[in-house]
Every structure is written in C-alpha cells, then in structure tokens.
Amino acid sequence: MNGYITVQEAAEKWGITARQVQILCKANRIAGVARLSRIWIIPENAKKPTCEKRKGGLKGE
Incomplete structure (x- = not known):
C-alpha cells in the first residue's frame, strides 16, 4: 500500500x-x-x- 508501512x-x-510497535498501535499512540x-x-x-x-524531572523536584 502506498503511503503506509508495516509494523x-x-x-x-x-x-x-515489532511487538512494541504493535502495543503502540493498539493503544492509539500512533x-x-x-x-x-x-x-x-x-x-x-x-x-x-x-x-x-519519562517526561518530567528527577524524583524530588
């Protein structure tokens, strides 16, 4: 399919x-x-x- 790529x-x-990409797809993160x-x-x-x-500062900030 033009314009699309696979997992x-x-x-x-x-x-x-590839498993992490599948998880991101399922969670609607892409x-x-x-x-x-x-x-x-x-x-x-x-x-x-x-x-x-991982966003944000270190603990205690």
Whole structure:
C-alpha cells in the first residue's frame, strides 16, 4: 500500500521491537494507524511516540 508501512518496517525505522510497535498501535499512540484484518498499517510519515513515563524531572523536584 502506498503511503503506509508495516509494523516490522516501523520497528526498524524507530529502533524498537515489532511487538512494541504493535502495543503502540493498539493503544492509539500512533497518529493515523489503521488495522486491516490482522495487520496494522502505519502512515510513512508517522512520528515515533515519546514515552510519557519519562517526561518530567528527577524524583524530588
């Protein structure tokens, strides 16, 4: 499909595992993601979501 990449391609592009990309898709953390049957399709220009847990300062700040 033109304009879309697979979970495996996104994993290589972002430097994370394919399973982590699937988890991000399921949690709607990637803009424009869609599911066709059992396959997630991700827009080519989608940005890697940031980790919300790591935002903020150190403990005690």
